[in-house]
Amino acid sequence: MRPTAKDLAEAAGLSLATVDRVLNDRPNVSPKAVRKVNETIERIGFIRNPAAVSLARNKSYRFRFVLPTSGDLYLGELIHRVEEARISMKGDLVDLDVVQIAIDDPHKVAKYLADIDENEFDGIAMMAPESPQVRDAIGRLIERGVKFVQFLSGQEKLPTADFVGVDNYAAGATAAKIIGRFVGQRAGKVLIVAETMQSLDSIERRLGFDDVVNSQFSHLQCLPSIETHGDARRATQILQRVLENNQEVAAIYVLSSEARIPLEGAASFTDLQKITVVVHERTPFSERGLHDGNIDAVIAQDPGHAVRSAIRIMRARADLREPHAAQDKIRIEVLLKENL
Amino acid sequence: MRPTAKDLAEAAGLSLATVDRVLNDRPNVSPKAVRKVNETIERIGFIRNPAAVSLARNKSYRFRFVLPTSGDLYLGELIHRVEEARISMKGDLVDLDVVQIAIDDPHKVAKYLADIDENEFDGIAMMAPESPQVRDAIGRLIERGVKFVQFLSGQEKLPTADFVGVDNYAAGATAAKIIGRFVGQRAGKVLIVAETMQSLDSIERRLGFDDVVNSQFSHLQCLPSIETHGDARRATQILQRVLENNQEVAAIYVLSSEARIPLEGAASFTDLQKITVVVHERTPFSERGLHDGNIDAVIAQDPGHAVRSAIRIMRARADLREPHAAQDKIRIEVLLKENL
DNA sequence: CTTGCTTTGAGGTGCGCACCTCAGTTATGA
DNA sequence: TCATAACTGAGGTGCGCACCTCAAAGCAAG
Numbered sequence: 001m002r003p004t005a006k007d008l009a010e011a012a013g014l015s016l017a018t019v020d021r022v023l024n025d026r027p028n029v030s031p032k033a034v035r036k037v038n039e040t041i042e043r044i045g046f047i048r049n050p051a052a053v054s055l056a057r058n059k060s061y062r063f064r065f066v067l068p069t070s071g072d073l074y075l076g077e078l079i080h081r082v083e084e085a086r087i088s089m090k091g092d093l094v095d096l097d098v099v100q101i102a103i104d105d106p107h108k109v110a111k112y113l114a115d116i117d118e119n120e121f122d123g124i125a126m127m128a129p130e131s132p133q134v135r136d137a138i139g140r141l142i143e144r145g146v147k148f149v150q151f152l153s154g155q156e157k158l159p160t161a162d163f164v165g166v167d168n169y170a171a172g173a174t175a176a177k178i179i180g181r182f183v184g185q186r187a188g189k190v191l192i193v194a195e196t197m198q199s200l201d202s203i204e205r206r207l208g209f210d211d212v213v214n215s216q217f218s219h220l221q222c223l224p225s226i227e228t229h230g231d232a233r234r235a236t237q238i239l240q241r242v243l244e245n246n247q248e249v250a251a252i253y254v255l256s257s258e259a260r261i262p263l264e265g266a267a268s269f270t271d272l273q274k275i276t277v278v279v280h281e282r283t284p285f286s287e288r289g290l291h292d293g294n295i296d297a298v299i300a301q302d303p304g305h306a307v308r309s310a311i312r313i314m315r316a317r318a319d320l321r322e323p324h325a326a327q328d329k330i331r332i333e334v335l336l337k338e339n340l
Numbered sequence: 341m342r343p344t345a346k347d348l349a350e351a352a353g354l355s356l357a358t359v360d361r362v363l364n365d366r367p368n369v370s371p372k373a374v375r376k377v378n379e380t381i382e383r384i385g386f387i388r389n390p391a392a393v394s395l396a397r398n399k400s401y402r403f404r405f406v407l408p409t410s411g412d413l414y415l416g417e418l419i420h421r422v423e424e425a426r427i428s429m430k431g432d433l434v435d436l437d438v439v440q441i442a443i444d445d446p447h448k449v450a451k452y453l454a455d456i457d458e459n460e461f462d463g464i465a466m467m468a469p470e471s472p473q474v475r476d477a478i479g480r481l482i483e484r485g486v487k488f489v490q491f492l493s494g495q496e497k498l499p500t501a502d503f504v505g506v507d508n509y510a511a512g513a514t515a516a517k518i519i520g521r522f523v524g525q526r527a528g529k530v531l532i533v534a535e536t537m538q539s540l541d542s543i544e545r546r547l548g549f550d551d552v553v554n555s556q557f558s559h560l561q562c563l564p565s566i567e568t569h570g571d572a573r574r575a576t577q578i579l580q581r582v583l584e585n586n587q588e589v590a591a592i593y594v595l596s597s598e599a600r601i602p603l604e605g606a607a608s609f610t611d612l613q614k615i616t617v618v619v620h621e622r623t624p625f626s627e628r629g630l631h632d633g634n635i636d637a638v639i640a641q642d643p644g645h646a647v648r649s650a651i652r653i654m655r656a657r658a659d660l661r662e663p664h665a666a667q668d669k670i671r672i673e674v675l676l677k678e679n680l
Numbered sequence: 681c682t683t684g685c686t687t688t689g690a691g692g693t694g695c696g697c698a699c700c701t702c703a704g705t706t707a708t709g710a
Numbered sequence: 711t712c713a714t715a716a717c718t719g720a721g722g723t724g725c726g727c728a729c730c731t732c733a734a735a736g737c738a739a740g
Contacts, residue, residue: 004697005697016697016721018718026699052698052725055695057698181636184524296521327644334675335674338513338516339514344727356727357691368687373688395694398694
């Protein structure tokens with residue numbers, strides 16, 4: 001039988017009350033008692049029964065995901081995954097919800113964070129935009145005891161908050177490697193399309209991409225980033241101009257999470273099947289692209305995994321435990337038609 | 341406040357005892373009562389508190405991983421992951437252990453399974469070899485109430501047992517796609533090395549590989565599989581002969597989980613950096629190979645994920661729940677130097 | 681009607697722990 | 711030395727549920 005707190009108390013020669021004080025960091029315990037208890041824990045291999053702890057505390061966790069209002073298919077996937085998690089975690093005393101706010105206005109985002117009632121939420125996971133105001137607001141939120149996870153995006157990593165997502169430099173580098181190896185020996189230009197180059201994610205991906213192209217595939221020439229700003233008409237026009245002026249485009253790299261707009265635009269002026277196309281994130285569109293041969297590879301981060309990971313981290317923090325690092329790392333996946 | 345069983349009973353106009361009978365499938369309940377309870381569950385959104393259930397049942401799960409004795413680095417990774425899981429699940433009433441048995445003798449494996457005491461284990465996860473005897477033994481084990489997971493390997497899928505692992509046909513196809521695209525236009529031969537071609541895994545991978553090469557990269561010619569049987573000296577000799585007779589080897593595909601033996605052999609006769617090399621499984625050796633440029637891509641299935649997935653499935657089955665399919669699917673990962 | 685069966689209710693116990701109170705004991709320092 | 715503070719122990723309660731017993735009620739067939 002595995003030892004209970006009662007066994008612990010007996011083995012340590014102390015009372016249950018004192019053991020309880022040590023286990024739960026209550027005041028009025030002598031250092032000697034603390035030592036004694038901890039030694040005994042080691043000695044007899046005591047582990048608290050988490051079910052009993054959970055039951056006795058009878059406390060539930062309230063977490064909120066804050067996502068942008070704008071965004072296309074990938075955002076839909078994310079919301080869907082949060083909803084899935086919401087249902088499957090309902091039993092485990094975890095209450096989830098999602099809100100969407102205009103994330104491009106740092107001022108509003110900061111205000112949103114400032115207005116969060118720390119008694120209403122134990123943790124917030126947010127795709128936070130890069131801005132000093134937002135960073136400060138996050139800091140203040142954390143000081144009020146709300147656990148914060150930087151979710152997939154934004155912000156230089158705050159030392160006080162956890163981050164869930166991939167290393168975007170590495171993601172860009174991976175895209176470059178795929179493009180370089182897929183294109184092969186022949187020289188050519190690489191078209192790079194982003195929704196915006198304002199965000200830290202885009203910048204880091206571009207950096208990783210350029211570094212690999214320059215060092216390993218110097219026969220390829222990267223064109224300046226094209227920004228779509230989510231505007232299909234405008235994007236199509238720019239793409240048309242660039243494609244007409246550059247006949248030798250060998251590859252297209254879409255570094256935002258939204259590939260649909262630029263690729264549907266480009267498809268009207270050129271045959272994507274003859275070009276190496278690499279995009280980010282698995283969506284119904286990118287899956288179809290892989291199937292049809294219009295997309296050669298997708299660099300992805302599993303949204304379901306990301307959501308679960310954020311929840312696990314917030315839970316661990318709320319319990320004042322360290323998150324289980326290895327399991328919560330998000331991998332940079334490479335998807336081909338064959339391993340969908 | 342979320343509803344408890346007591347609330348359920350009140351809302352249903354029944355006693356706690358009857359509700360308990362329905363919830364736990366006890367005998368002597370009228371169909372009417374069952375209906376009434378289930379309706380009320382829906383109506384008020386009752387969910388059993390899993391912590392309380394776990395505490396009241398006060399039952400722990402005993403699972404065993406059965407792995408082969410032979411096998412190199414990847415096996416080590418697996419054992420390591422099980423050990424990690426063992427420690428981290430200790431709290432959650434899950435007792436794990438690992439045993440290694442000679443898995444190449446179906447007779448012994450079948451006997452091993454027959455000798456398992458169903459009172460000692462709730463679930464077994466096993467890298468089962470392909471054999472009718474073993475299949476029957478698994479069937480009988482399942483009939484005795486022990487949950488069984490086919491772990492990473494072997495066996496045509498049994499309909500009665502769960503499977504954790506990747507689709508090996510797709511894994512082979514993915515390897516072929518990478519090799520085909522990395523090699524490019526130039527014709528050449530592809531050297532295929534396996535530890536053995538007896539196992540179902542190897543056969544399926546080879547099938548997927550050939551299908552993609554033949555349909556998409558017909559300028560490549562696959563050589564007959566070379567089998568190492570884990571014997572470094574012999575493998576090196578064969579490789580030397582084959583490499584001398586085939587100057588135009590453009591790529592090497594190692595389809596077993598153990599790449600070290602064949603690649604160290606091949607490295608003595610040829611410069612791997614000039615050849616496209618694709619292997620399976622992330623190990624210290626394959627990581628180093630990616631770094632050094634001796635290996636171009638690794639097709640991997642995350643062993644930690646696989647172990648956790650097997651445990652989750654055994655737990656779900658032991659609780660007579662359905663496993664959570666999406667989360668427990670193992671992905672075919674493509675690892676490059678850039679996304680390690 | 682009785683006999684025997686099924687169904688229901690009432691109630692209790694315990695799982696392992698958190699959290700609380702109150703009385704009693706031991707150190708601390710003035 | 712005594713007063714005060716720091717510490718310890720004993721004991722109780724409740725979290726939500728599983729599992730058990732026993733009595734009572736309902737129901738059917740003979």
